[in-house]
Amino acid sequence: MAIHHIQPGHGRIVVHNDGYSNHFSELSSSYPLKLLSAGTPPRNVSMVYALTYGGGLASGDHTETVIEVHDGARLAMFSQGSTKVSKARPGHPRRSAPAKSNPEPAGTASQKLAVHVASGGAFFLLADPVTCFRDARYHRTQVVHLARDSSVVLLDWMTSGRKASSEEWEFTSYQSRVDVYVDGRRIAEENMLVEGPYSFCTAQEAAKGFHVSGGALRSRCERTKPYSCYATVILYGELVHETLRRLSVARHNASSPRLSWSMSSICEGRGCIVKIGAEETEDVRVWLRQALSELEGVLGVDVYRQAFR
């Protein structure tokens, strides 16, 4: 087999199942991205940790991961602690190859994930939240192609910043886009954007807008309070059926003042979108651990424990 040349920051995971157990036919990555298989999961489950050197993304970092899940295999992906995105420093040397087109403003840290899950397979993205530091720019794109009978859980969450040092909503821009296709048909396209007030008009227009609005723009802090951690979970498929059923009953219970969540079904009830907002990251973690606990049966107790620690 020819060995692909891997660009800096790129990674590739291909998982097969030979009828007895899972095996990686490819698991490669290149600095500053590191993909590690770890743990002793059940035979049809594989675990991968996606790490970046330095424990986060520096200005201009770009990682690009392609994942294929074949033959009814199950793949769970984790990170090691939250993804910390540091201040955008345009002009500084970058440590990874720039995104092919590099359309983002200079200094944007970007991540791309393309996942193909073949019929019967399942993919679980259970990474920790993204925390953007002051003046950081972060842009993530996740595209997931599913077959009708594959399953997926995609957890996508963010925090307001380094709350402990009272650096909240100080980043420049956070954008996270998730596209989910089932048999080539788009069933969900989530594009969440949290940015300062001016990013999409020229300075001149912004000044004019500022003038007409009486000089009082709503800050992100005002718009999102009292919560400082927001999460979106996209669930689809047979393996999450029980979770869906339980959540749709649970949503009638009163939400606590520290945490609110909502659930909307998609794709004729075969999937759903769950959104959570809470005061502390820990509140969301505790909620998720409980809400997704049915996955213990799907992934095995040991694997599930790796998430939401």
Add this chain to the structure above:
Amino acid sequence: MDSDHEAYILLLLSDSNLPTGSFVASAGLESYVTHGFFTDLAPTAGQVTAPPPDKMVYTVNFLRDSLSSYARSALPFVLDAHVVVEDALKKPQAAPEDWLDSTLRRLVELDELYEATTLNHVARRASRNQGVALLTLFSKGFSEPQLPLHLHRPGPLAPQPEASAAKLADRLKLLVRREETHGHLPICWGVLTAALQLSSGADDSYPLFDAFSSYTQPERSQYLHLFLQARSLLSSSVRLNTIGPYAAQQLLLHAVRPVVDFEMWRCKRLTTASVTSQHSSPKTQDEDALLGPAMTWPLGEILAARHDLQHSRIFNS
């Protein structure tokens, strides 16, 4: 269509009695209030002496946050739908059926995309209801009535929407009825305003709506859409009794315009091109992803989607 007629159409469209079903939609306001977000959430020690913000302030804040997310997620669809229909009506129609089919295909594609990007089921439902109401309004409310001859006023007749535009709207409505497409509000609004040919050119004067004079035709459609969304929010506030009718009028006059102006500046150029053009190169896709529709208010999204869980409610969204 001359500018007098356009001004008259604008008067008609901004009438609060326009049967579009918007009076049953509060765009998440009712749920927001029920969940206690109109009360001081975190009174901190330093602020104890300051009086708590009154309902007017909460209303304006909701209006700004809600409109800003709505503008970012819906205006690209209004623009694209408007332009699709506007372009189609301009073209010489050699093969009318092909022309109709290709225009409809493009609209259905936009509609499908709006369904996929609107992940909140409550908002999706409200948008579908109001969208199809607009199409019905167009076919039933804008065609010429059959009146006895003596009631026809001599003078310039209101120009009829073009037959091809009427046909297009009817076909779209049929697709919605057959459940072959969804009929979302921003798309139907774009179709309606393009079919009515809001404005004939940039060099006309608009004595009635001076604010519009600098806007192009699709931009006027976007502007009016945002204004109506704001007005509908304020009338929901009155029905929820969070503010009184005079306060709502005050806000409509003094607070809404700067908000709508500002959101127009930010969002009028955004299109859905990034997400619809699958064949474009990865480069343009990435670029456009930053300029496509987006959700920008996660808090409002959660609360709006909890609408149906309220014990009692007077709105549908």
